[in-house]
Amino acid sequence: MRLGLVIDMDTCVGCHACAVACKQWNTSGTTGALTDYRPYGEDPSGVWFNRVRHYEVGDYPNNKTVNIPMSCMHCQHADCVNVCPTGASYKRPEDGIVLVDQDKCMGCNYCAWACPYGARELDREDGVMKKCTLCVDRIYDEQLPPEERQPACVITCPAHARFFGDFDDDNSEVSRLVRERGGVKQMPELGYKPVNTYLPPRITRPIPIDDVRANRVVSSVKDWVNKMVAR
């Protein structure tokens, strides 16, 4: 098995619900707590397994906002595991999930240096490295109904932009989406072979905006009057 996520950059609205749901589930999960520093202070900070960033792609007027949620890619060539001197970081052979054994970690930050995706964050309170577990304490939990055996971020996404599944299975939903939508990987040139795959925005007909208001004499006068009245 090669478990991972598919994230649809077309439908993601950048609401950060996945990041918050992740924090909520995992702070009381197996690798919790996700410590917050100065939570009610001027500059609240803390550990997150999932972060959403927002980008502008293209130049005005042919530009577009794209939201990119990022968590651990559970890379096939996970250098974070190779560089770890203590053996705290490991990649599970059975499903490819990359985890940190917090009892072994010495907090040297070396794995975070080796990760190009910023997936690992040191918990300064606990002194150990923390990262996305792909909700390993949830996806195998037989106490939960089958539809809930998915990572918290996937279940919570209101835009249905996140999918979880086995990339080794050609018939899984994630494999089908990657195939049909032309899934892409971040920084493939580094050779980490990330499992998580991103679906590019769909190519659609632009929404016409020039016919919303015709540029006529009457509307010009109206605009001028409105401006004067407003003053």
Added chain:
Amino acid sequence: MHPAFSVILFTVISGAGYGLFILLAAFHLAGIGPAMSHGELLAHGAASLGMITLGLMLSTGHLANKKNAWRSFMRFKTSWLSREAVFAVLFYPFAGIYGLGVLLQGAAIGPLPALAGVIAAVLAVITLFSTGMIYGCLKTIRQWNTALTPANYIMLGIATGTTLFAAIATVFGNATTLHAGVAMVALVAAAVLKGIYYFWISRVNGPTINTATTFNRATVRLLDTGHTAGTFLTDEFGYDPRKDTIDNVKMGVFLLGFVAPVLVFASILSGAPAGIAWLAAVSSLIGIGMERWLFFAEAKHVVRLYHGAQTCTNSLAEPARGRAAVAPATDPTDARRWELGDTPGGSGS
């Protein structure tokens, strides 16, 4: 990269210690230079072992969970950090047998302690190499991902070692032109190698904001990182010193690290008192300390691309190429000014 003070001290001090040991073994065991007295041999050995040990102890300073530091020997098979730890510790028994031989038998040691001394010197080189490879093997930091990184670590360790070796020899009145000559050659070689490194990293290329975000056919700009305060990532990788700071420190690296020590040794060769070799030793250690700070400060991790850097060499503040998203601020109906509440004419109503 955020320069961790403990790592700078560790690599500079123990690097010089390993360099000193390599020089000691080469001069003593290969019979180069003048015969050394019992006391001088012990002084060199004690200084090198003391510096190495001090450095290694300082290296645990940046660990967030020191009680697990012993586990760093566990992944010799894949991790250069683990290899460094193993070689650094493996050095001790061999250096110890050699040191014991010198302590008991004086300069004319038997074949077994001599062999141990040679092995310890080889392990010293391997440890310096492993230290360099800790950084050199990271594909995420293009400035470090070069063979020049371990080469620099070895050469700078040896160069600082030679200055210390010459300085300690003066205490025993045993400094010769050979000491000064070897130090000058090592310093010049290290300076050339470091110069090649600086030239190299001024033109590295690699991942860009485009390959990081998967949009290779358009300009990509960061709109928002999604957090209001700093994170672990911005603290660790967001370090962006000013260009003139970097230039000044680089000047210091060459002046204090290489030029001043070479001038000191040149003046010793032309008749100045040998004791000023200590100036060279102190100056080179300070210069290499600055070099180590710069080594971290100039390294740009690729995760910065997600935080707005356009290329893996840019600072975070440098704007994207391509047309600006918002019209220039000279236009009174400019969206940006409206957003800032700066209405034309200054009517604040």
